[in-house]
Amino acid sequence: MAQHTTGAWRAGIGPRSRQSFALLARSFRHRNFRLFFVGQFISLIGTWMQSVAVSWLVYRLTGSAMALGIVGFVTYLPVFVLGLWGGSLADRRDKRQLLVVTQVAAMGQALALAALTLTGAATVWYVGALAMLLGVVNAVDMPTRQAFVVEMVGKEDLHNAIALNSSMFNSARVLGPALAGLLVAAVGEGMCFLLNGVSYLAVIASLLLMRLPPPVARPPKEPMAAHIAAALRHAWGDRTMRAILSGLCLTSLFGASFMVVLPVMVDAVLGHGAQGLGFITAAMGVGSVAAALTLALRRESRGLGRIRVLAGVGFGVALIAFGLSRNFWLSLAFASVLGFCLILFFAAANTLLQLRSPDDLRGRIMALYAVTLVGMAPFGSLFAGTLASLVGAPATLVLAGAICALGVGALAATEPRATAEAASRAS
Template sequence: MFSSLRVRNYRLFATGQVVSNTGTWMQRIAQDWLVLGLTGSSAAVGITTALQFLPMLLLGLYGGVIADRYPKRRLLLITQSAMGVTGLALAALTLSGHVQVWHVYLTALALGVVTVVDNPVRQAFVVEMVGPADLRNAVSLNSANFQSARLVGPAVAGALITAMGSGWAFLLNGLSFAAPIAGLLLMRTSELHKADRAPRGKGQLREGLRYVSGRPDLLWPIVLVGFIGTFGFNFPIWLTAFVNDVFHADAGTYGLLNTLMAAGSLAGALLAARRGTSRTRLLVGAAVLFGVLEIAAALAPGFWVFALLLVPIGMCGLTINVTANSSLQLASDPALRGRVMSLFMMVFMGGTPLGAPLVGWVTDVYGPRLGFLAGGLVSALAAACIGLVLVRAGGLRLRVDLRRGHRHVTFVPRPTAAPGAGRAEVGTSSVSTSEVGTSGVSTSSA
C-alpha cells in the first residue's frame, strides 16, 4: 500500500503536499466564508468558485505544453511559491481590515491561472520521482494525501475562523507552501528518472490533441472523466440542497455529510494503492456503479440511508480519478505526458463552470432529488455507452459461461476480428493498442 514511500524524493514530495493541502482546504473554507460575510450572497460564492476553475477550462492545454517543455521540478518551485504568495496577500488584506470582495475575486483568478501550470506539472512529475513501476501506487497515495487534508483542513479552518477570523487561515495557508518548496529543494536530482522534454516549436498544442484523438485508450477515458466531472461531481449543490430542503438540518449536518464522503474517498485511495494494475474495466465499472449509487442516494427514504451511501460514492469517485490518472500516464509518450494530463485535468476540473449552473438550475426548479438523480443517470449512461465503445474498439464480445469452475462473465476476442488489427482490450491482461499518432511507444496494460 505504501511502496512508493520507499523513494526518498517522493517521501519529501508527499510530506510537503500533506502540509500544503491542509492549508489549501483551510483557505477554501475561509474564502467562501469571507465572501459570504462581505456580500451576504451565495451567488458571490459561486462566482469565486467559477473564477478559480475558469482558467483551467480556457487555458488548461497550454499548461500541458509548458509542462512538456521545461524541467518540472523547477516549474513546481515557481508555481508553489506563487500559490504561497496569493495566500499571504489575501491574509495581509484581511488582517489589515482593507479586504473587499473584488480582492478575493482577483486572488481566486490568480490562483486558477497558477493551477493551469501546477496541475499538469505536478501530475507528470510523479513518474519522474518513482518510475513507472510505482506510478499507480504514488498516484493513489497522492489522492489519499489530498483526502486526508480534506478531513483535517476544514475542521481546523472552522475553529480558527470562529476564534480569530478568516485572515489567520489565509496566513497559515500561505506559510504552508514552505513545506513543498523545502521538499523540492532537498530532492536528489540524480535520483530522478530521466524524462524526454519536448523541444520548443510551433503546433505543439495541436500535436497533443492529435495524439489523444488517435489513441482510443487515451481518448475515451478522458471523455468518460469529462462526463463524470461535469455532471456527477456537483456535490456542494446537491448536499446543501438536501440539508436545507429535504432534511431541514443545519451546517453541522452539512459538515457531517462532507466528512462521510471524504472518509469514503480516503478509503478508496488506500484500496487503489494496493492494486498493481490499472484496468479499463475497473474504470468503466466504477463509473457505472458511481452513477447507480447516486441514483440510489437521490431516492433514499431517510437521512441515514442517504448519509451512508455517500461513503461508497466517495470510494467510487476516487477510484475513477486514480484509475484514469495512472492509466493515462502509463500509456502516454513521456514527451507528451504533460499535454495528455492537462487535457485530463481540463475536462475533469474545467467542466465544473459548465455543469454546475445547469445542475443547479435543475435542482432549484425540480428539487434536490431529481437534480441528484439526473446527475447519477448521466454518469451511469455515459459509462455504459463508453464501455460499449471500448469493447467494440477492442474487437471484443461478452461471453457468459455458467459452468462450474469457469469465469462466468468475461470479454473474449470476436471471431471476425482481423488478425493483427490494433485494438484496446477492455478487462484483459494485456493491450495491443494502435500506434497511430505515437512516437514508437507501446502502451501499458489496461
C-alpha cells in the first residue's frame, strides 16, 4: 500500500516538479549565462560581506548615524552624477570589455580597503574616499551589467534571466552578511575586505571564458550630451516608463536607504551587535530569494505592473512594522517580508523597463534605472542619517515606510492606464 502510494505520488508530482524546474532554470541552457551566474555569485558574496563590514567599521570608528549617512551618500552619489555617462558608454562600447575593466577596478578598491583596515590605518575619511571610488566604478558597471543580460540569453529568456539574477544577488545577500557577521566578530572587518577583493577573480574569469559573437558595428558617434538626451526624451515620452521610474525614485529615496540606520537599529534598539546585523541582513536576503524565484517561475510578464504596485505598498507597510518592533526575532520576520516586497518591486520594474527598451537605447535606459534605484540613495542616506540623529532610528523607519506606501499607492492611483499598459505591452 505504501509502495503504491509512493509510486502514485511520483507519477503525479514528479513530472510537474521537473516541468517547474525546467521553467525556473531555462536561462541556464545558455553557456555564457551559466559562466556569468557562477562567477557573479562568488563575487557578490564578497560584495555583501564588504557592505556589512563597511557599515560596522564606520559605526565602530564614529558611533554616529550621521557618519553612516555621509558614507552612504558618497558611495552612491557618483551613480547619480555619472550613471547616464556610464549608460552611454555601455551603448557605444563592447560590454564585456567594460565589465572586465570595472571588476578589476572594484577589486583594487577592496584590496586597498583591506590593507588600510588590517594595518590599523583606516579612518572614516579613507573609508569615505574609497567608497566614492567604488561609486564611480558602479556608475559604469551597473547599466553595463544590466544591458549585458540580453546578449547572454536573448529576449526570449530575458524575463527568466533577470529573475535568476535577482535570486543569485539575494542568495549572496543571505550568505555574505552572515559570513561578515561571524568574521567581523572573530577577526575584524579587514578580512571581509580581503576576501571580497579575491572574489572578483571569479567574475573576471567568467567574463573572459565567454564565447560571444563579434561586437556589432557601432553607428557614427554623436556627441555624448545628444546621445544621453535621446534616451531622456524616449523615457519621458513613454508614459509607462515614466511611471515606473518615478516609483523607483520614490522607493530608493525614502525606503531602500533604511540600510543606513540598520546598524543603529540593531545595536541600540534591538540590543544585538555585528552578528545581529548580519542575520537581519541575511533574513532580508531570504525573502528576496523567495521573491526572485517566484518571478522566475512565471511563464509570462503579464500582470507585472500590478505586482510592482502591490509590492511597493507592501514594502512600506513592512518597514513601518520593522521600525515599531522591539523584539529581535520579530524583526527578523519583518526583515524577510521587506526583502520579499523590495525585490518583487525592483525586479518587476527592471523587467518591464528592459522589455520596453529599444536595443540601441538599452544601456542608457538601464542607466536611468540605476540612477533612480541607486543614484537617489545618497540623498536618502543623508535624509535617513540626519533624521535618525534627530528623532532616532525607529521613528525614521516608520516615517520612511509611510512615505513609500502612500507614495507608491498615489502613483498607482494617478497612473492606472499606464500600469495596465505596462502589463499588456510586456507580454
